[in-house]
Amino acid sequence: MFGWLKENRRIGTRYDKLAKSFAAMVTLACSLRCMRQYFSYKA
Incomplete structure (x- = not known):
């Protein structure tokens, strides 16, 4: 489920x-992933 998180080096x-900055980066990565899925379009 979280294998795609490790795409971020x-x-x-x-x-x-x-731990606070690590958690913030995980949150940012999750947000970016959701946005990519939500706004992905097929041309």
Whole structure:
């Protein structure tokens, strides 16, 4: 289910030292994924 999160190098290798900034990056990645799915169009 969350395998696509590891497409982001920053999340897969966990560069962030603070849990708060890591959680923010995970939230951002999830948001971007949802937006890509929602706004994807087939030309």
